[in-house]
Amino acid sequence: MKTIFIAAFLFPLFFYTQDYKTVLDASKFIGKSFNDFESNLALTSQNVDSKFGLEKRVYKKNSIIYSAEEVKNNEVIDRINIVKMKDPKSHQLWYDLVESINADHNFKFIKAIIAKNNVNVSKKELSYSEMISFLRSAGNTDVLSYLIDYKLGDTYYTFAVIDNSLFITLGISE
Structure with missing residues (x-):
């Protein structure tokens, strides 16, 4: 069984709508070309790299960094990484998202x-309840890293806050 990990560290629309359904749409770019990804999100690559023939492109838009990668030699995006840079609101954004998914x-x-x-x-x-209870009583959550995993169909969803940055990882099991 192969697992493809698609790290999606939030699309800009998510930060404006705080709607977890936007995260569900993130995987639509897997299996698509880099051009589709760039045109749909109005992104311009800041860096293009290739390692052993596998392409990786990095983008930055506002305070969000995107990375789209080819993992298999198939000339399409197999992994998307998106990170919302350090933001004191990351904890609440994480909670709002996870609460909706839960x-x-x-x-x-x-x-x-x-x-x-x-x-x-x-x-x-x-x-889930133990985690939320612990985080609420922890006081300074800035010194904590935390993540939670869910599964919907064949897709795994990991939501994390690390060093006040918000991450989402989507993984598809084949």
Whole structure:
């Protein structure tokens, strides 16, 4: 079984609408050309690189960095990485998104993990409720990294805050 990881660290529309359905649409660019990706999101590549014949393009728009990569030698995008740079609102954006997804019974909760930055201590195997309760009582969440995984169909969704930056990773299992 092959797993393709598509890291989607939020499209700009998400930050304006705070609508988790926008995240669900992120995977529409997988299997598409770099040109489709660029024209649909009005992006211009800042850097184009190739490693062992696999292309990777990096984009920046506002405070969001995008990376689109070819993982298989198929000349289409196999992975999309998008990161919302450090922002004190990342914690609330993460919560709003995860709360919506957790309320959608089509998603299956997989796991939750919390770690303290620069310390080899973590809380693993938390439920959604335990994670939210811990984060609410933690006080300064700026020193924490946390992620939560869900599955919808064959797609895995990981939502994380690391160093006040918001990340989403989508993974498709084949």
